[in-house]
Amino acid sequence: MSELEKISFYGLGPFYYEYQGKRFDGSSWVSKRALYLLMYLLLAKDRNVAAEELVDVFWEESDLNDGKNKLYNTIYLLRKSLARDGIPKDIVESKNGGYSLNDAYPVKTDWNYFEKNAKKVIKGEELSLSEVEDLLSLYRGDFFPPLRYEGWTEIHREDYRELYLNLIENFTEKLFQEQRYRDAVNYLHKGIEYDPYRENFYLFYIKALVKLGRVAEAINSYKKCERILKEELDVFPGRSLKKEYHRIRMSQDLTEDIEVELNESPILGSGAMLCEMMVFKKIYELEIRHVKRLKKEFVLMTIDFNNVELKLPFQKAADKIGSMLRTGDVICVLNKKVYILLRDMSLVNSGIIMNRFNKFCEELELIKKPSIDIREVN
Numbered sequence: 001m002s003e004l005e006k007i008s009f010y011g012l013g014p015f016y017y018e019y020q021g022k023r024f025d026g027s028s029w030v031s032k033r034a035l036y037l038l039m040y041l042l043l044a045k046d047r048n049v050a051a052e053e054l055v056d057v058f059w060e061e062s063d064l065n066d067g068k069n070k071l072y073n074t075i076y077l078l079r080k081s082l083a084r085d086g087i088p089k090d091i092v093e094s095k096n097g098g099y100s101l102n103d104a105y106p107v108k109t110d111w112n113y114f115e116k117n118a119k120k121v122i123k124g125e126e127l128s129l130s131e132v133e134d135l136l137s138l139y140r141g142d143f144f145p146p147l148r149y150e151g152w153t154e155i156h157r158e159d160y161r162e163l164y165l166n167l168i169e170n171f172t173e174k175l176f177q178e179q180r181y182r183d184a185v186n187y188l189h190k191g192i193e194y195d196p197y198r199e200n201f202y203l204f205y206i207k208a209l210v211k212l213g214r215v216a217e218a219i220n221s222y223k224k225c226e227r228i229l230k231e232e233l234d235v236f237p238g239r240s241l242k243k244e245y246h247r248i249r250m251s252q253d254l255t256e257d258i259e260v261e262l263n264e265s266p267i268l269g270s271g272a273m274l275c276e277m278m279v280f281k282k283i284y285e286l287e288i289r290h291v292k293r294l295k296k297e298f299v300l301m302t303i304d305f306n307n308v309e310l311k312l313p314f315q316k317a318a319d320k321i322g323s324m325l326r327t328g329d330v331i332c333v334l335n336k337k338v339y340i341l342l343r344d345m346s347l348v349n350s351g352i353i354m355n356r357f358n359k360f361c362e363e364l365e366l367i368k369k370p371s372i373d374i375r376e377v378n
Contacts, residue, residue, distance in 0.1 A: 006106045007087060009042055012114060012160060013140025024085045032146075033058060034078040039144055040152065041092065041101055042109055050098040057152055075099065111160060114138045118163045122170055129178070132171050136187070139164045165195050172204055181208040196228050203241050210248055216279045216330075218248055220286050231294070272325035272340070280332035280339060287343065288377065297378035299342040299350045303357075304371045306336045311364060324356045347376040 009017045015035075016025040026035040037058060041049060055067030062070060079089040093102045101107060117135050121127055127135070142148065143157040168191040175184040188205040191198065202225040206218035222237070222245040229235050237245070275283070287298050303321070310317055318338050322331045330341040342353065354374075361369050 006108055007091070008108045008110075010110045010140075011039065011042075011144045012110050012138055013142070013145070015039070015144055015146070019085065019087050022086070026081075028084070029077075029081040031074060031077040031081070034074050034081055036147060037074055038078055038082075038092075039147070041099060042107070043152075043156065045101045045107060045109075048096055048098040048100040054099065110138050111143060111156070115160065115163060118167045122163070122166050129171075129174060132167070132174075136164070136167060136171065161194065165191055165198065169198075169200060172208075176204060176208060179211075181211040184208040185212065196225075197233060199225065199229075199238055199241050202237075203244055206244060206248065214279065214282070215248060216273060216275045217282050217286070219245070220283055222248075224286065224290060227290070227294075271323045271327065272329035272331040273327070274322055274331050274333070277332050277334050277339075280330060280341070283330050284341060287341065291378055295378075296344065297346050297376050299340075299345045299347060299353075300375055300377055301338075301340040301342065301350075301353070302373040303338040303340070304336070304373075305338070308366065308368055308370045310366075317364070320360060321357070324360065325353070347374070350374060350376075 005020065007017060007019045009015075014025070016023055018024075026032075029035050037054065040054070040057065051068055051071055052064065054071050055062065055064060058074070059067035059070050075092065075094075079092055082091060083089045088105065091102050091105050091107075092099060114135065117127070121132060121135070139160070143160045144153050147153045148157065168187050172184045172187050172191075175181075175187070185205060185208045188201050188208065191201045192205065195201070202221060206221050209215070209218035209221065222241070225241065226237055229237060236242075284300070291297055305314055305317065314336055315333065318331070318333045321338055321340075325331065325340065325342070328343045330343070332339040342350065345353075357372075
């Protein structure tokens with residue numbers, strides 16, 4: 001049997017299979033349960049699965065005789081659907097009161113290949129970085145997502161996900177050693193999306209960001225980790241992560257964030273973090289994700305000094321505005337415009353900022369005030 005006739009099944013992410021150069025996703029199948037039954041047999045492809053076991057899994061509510069009748073009908077639909085796609089019907093064979101895949105047909109599954117090779121890497125077997133990248137690319141998502149709530153897929157799903165995360169951890173350490181910091185950041189970002197509680201991901205993530213000169217992102221990533229761990233698990237980051245964070249803060253001569261209860265006390269004039277527009281946009285994106293997940297809000301302000309006569313250089317005026325803000329706020333200056341991100345603030349509380357800004361304008365005796373655009377983001 002030629003290589004062309006090999007049947008390849010893919011379940012790490014949206015399910016599909018390939019045969020004789022064609023791809024099928026099962027969307028045309030009359031019975032979805034027949035497709036799920038095929039998945040079950042693929043997971044158990046090295047053994048004969050008793051009819052009683054299949055009835056227990058797929059027709060738990062039926063008695064044995066009724067369940068077997070439903071099983072026979074589903075097997076018929078399974079074979080018919082495969083035959084419609086050109087796959088020989090006898091790939092699913094009946095023997096000794098059960099069902100199995102006919103081992104005369106070469107069958108490949110992405111999850112078996114991924115599991116076998118990921119375990120090799122984690123155990124220390126050397127693969128090239130490009131080989132590991134190819135392996136990681138196989139993981140397009142969680143195992144067989146249509147059945148995410150079924151017990152028989154859950155254990156496999158968790159195992160494959162853990163392998164994927166461990167592989168990312170192993171791989172990014174090597175990328176870091178090779179000084180491929182940008183690639184490390186990209187893979188660690190994927191890992192954090194899958195497991196936002198894995199501190200080691202954040203540790204290497206902020207280290208790589210610092211190596212790329214993206215210090216503000218590194219600091220905000222630590223803050224994100226700190227918030228998630230506290231709010232979801234009621235714990236604080238471990239010693240290694242804290243130590244790295246404080247090292248970054250000290251090296252940049254930044255002070256710790258000052259929490260202020262805006263409804264009860266005035267804003268401390270400790271100064272916002274000044275950054276370039278590229279970094280400002282990245283922080284904005286991070287805050288967008290944060291407020292959506294936690295159902296909170298922040299305020300975005302744009303102050304336009306174009307067509308405004310100032311008695312002092314524009315940069316000094318911008319610095320003065322920044323000094324009126326909190327340490328946790330972020331400010332960016334570009335083309336005579338001042339962009340401000342006020343974290344953990346609503347429009348209701350932003351009146352305090354506006355009062356300070358109005359006082360600032362009075363001190364400068366401006367004939368024409370700059371235009372202000374202010375909005376709440378949630």
